[in-house]
Amino acid sequence: MIVQALKDQGVDTVFGYPGGAVLPIYDEIFLQNDIRHYLVRHEQGAVHAAEGYARSTGKPGVVLVTSGPGATNAVTGLTDALMDSIPIVVLTGQVPTFMIGNDAFQEADTVGITRPCTKHNWLVRDTADLSNVIHQAFHVATHGRPGPVLVDIPKDVQFASAAYTAPENARTSHYAPKTRGDADRIEELVALIESAERPIIYSGGGVINSGVAASQKLRELVDGTNFPITSTLMGLGAYPANGRNWVGMLGMHGLYEANLAMHDCDLMINIGARFDDRITGRLDAFSPGSRKVHIDIDPSSVNKVIHVDVPIIGDVDSVLGDALALWKSRGSKTRKDAVEVWWAKIREWRSINCLAFTQATKTIKPQHALTRLEALTKDHDRYICTEVGQHQMWAAQYLGFNEPHRWMTSGGLGTMGYGFPASIGVQVAHPGALVINVAGEASWLMNMQEMGTAVQYNLPVKQFILNNERLGMVRQWQELLHGERYSQSWSEALPDFVKLAEAFGAKGILCSDPDDLDDAIMEMLAYDGPVIFDCVVEKHENCFPMIPSGEPHNKMLLGEASTKGAIGTKGAVMV
Amino acid sequence: MAPLKIKKGTSKHSAYDLRDPHSEGLERHTLAVVVANEAGVLARVIGLFSGRGYNIESLTVAETDHRGHLSRITVVTIGTPSVIEQIKAQLGRIVPVHEVHDLTVEGPSVERELALFKVAGEGNDRIEALRLAEIFRANVVDSTLSSFVFEMTGTSEKIDAFAELMRPLGLQEVARTGVAALSRGTA
């Protein structure tokens, strides 16, 4: 029944790990061939793999794990997916209904534990409800603002039989978030587009979640109006990095020109982003002179942090479609001259070239490694995942994303250990594509057991580790905020990554000389199988630009020279 | 730039009825939340308040529509206008929540609470307690030679006031139901 429900939902891939409380489901899986099950090495890995699968396809990812420890191991992944609005469906086994509440072996209050980290969850106590609930789960995960859901299924409920409910007969009607934006507000947006002198479009992960068509409309809007566009970390690729109007990522480690444009604009159009604190910096100094429009499918995102003038609740695709149609019907007007002057200003900011770095002769700078990786892979059918830390920010800065669904990173939760299993999920979804996980050595170790999964299924994921032998981002904060007292931010006793790869039956490459870098990257690309690339980089490089926590956008640190004493004690309490 | 037809931060045109968003003043709002009567729904609502640091002044819940399996949760909460708007939006996001009504802004409403008071005393105190109960229209639902249990229905303020008066007269215990509320007239 469960497998049937999954098939009827179009599922062909499940990431999971068996145990006593899910044996009946594993038995069903054994007896069929339509659904392929990928055995991970840790349940956290299963959830991140499902996230990678979902992010790179737009379809929900599916996870199957056992009760108790299986379920608790999934909690980090669920929280990650909730923060980044990723649709995943997690099925957990539970002890039989008659034992619930008795502290039975491997019993955990799974729905209780996961209530705050799922969009919704269910405990199914009756087999007659089971198929209906599974269909509801898919409906909730994928409608409105996407997110993770969990269905907890006691073992006796798995064993019993009952009539099957087909998806079209499932009760899903009550959950129907509004997708069409309010016409009056869309008219206000169009009027603002027509009259803005210093506009900026600020797009986010919501555009990606709204589907490929939404990215197309975004491009049409940007190209039609000639407005500059910046994006959050989660929104990269919705507008192409090689597009004419791209001003780069914004936020704490965003580009100088993007952040200054946000600060000085007179019209800010937020499309599917959420005014996260990594974006806004100090709230009372956030873009003080602008009218703000916010398009979001989730009413609770609007006016949560920043008060906006024109809130538009709806799906990005639908709202942009309506806005474009109206704007065109009114003659596709903008203040062309004023916008040109604004562009001149942006070009002036851009000319300081905030991402410039000098590659040394002896050691590889991490920025250089990524610049070469970009040059040598940009024409491939390429998907990039990352872990969390400096390397993540450098990847966002130095790699270019020209299509949506090509960039998988843990934004909201910032989960070290996300990238490797996510890359496995992406590779499963796109067997022929080049999938690279840009990693830090510390993050990568957090889920390194998934090497077993990569090798077992011959998934040729490339683990590109920028090895600075440091918890680099922590070290950077300690340097800037804690008087250079480097408490516990060394990566000590690191494994020999080449031997580690070989121990798993994969390929390992070590590169520490800038002169060898290109050849080593080519060797990685040429190898048909999983690779660990240990790229030994400069240990004390800092990630700039940086807006220190608690500072406004125009108080940006650009490089070493401007950092001394730049962060006050007030900023230090923020994360 | 063209002036907006709407004034910055005014209520009428925003997604919600937003009063001055910058006001730091605290407001007390009564929310009626209609939810599917399924396991765990109360935990979701309460978890939202505790997880996000919102206040609950009073909370009542009971199934109100047996055929539709709907329950009504009445929450009285205190917060700045923007916090109240957030609370409503966050409640609306919970999957089994069908409707969220802010009775405080949606027009006139009636609010009632039921309370039981146990008052023990002798002599004049006992007589005085009875006399005040009559003024407040509280009923005696239990009596012994040395105690009364009064029952009273009214606004929370009225119940507070009565409890205050009973305190020096031997108030032992109070049990309150929390607020139940409905909008006036036909919806």
Ligand SMILES: Cc1ncc(C[n+]2csc(CCOP(=O)(O)OP(=O)(O)O)c2C)c(N)n1
């Ligand atoms: C699970 C988890 N624990 C702790 C942190 C805090 N943290 C953020 S970045 C970082 C260091 C990451 O080091 P590494 O993976 O080597 O990347 P680098 O910054 O050196 O590029 C830490 C510890 C986190 N984000 N996630």
Ligand SMILES: [Mg+2]
């Ligand atoms: Mg590191």
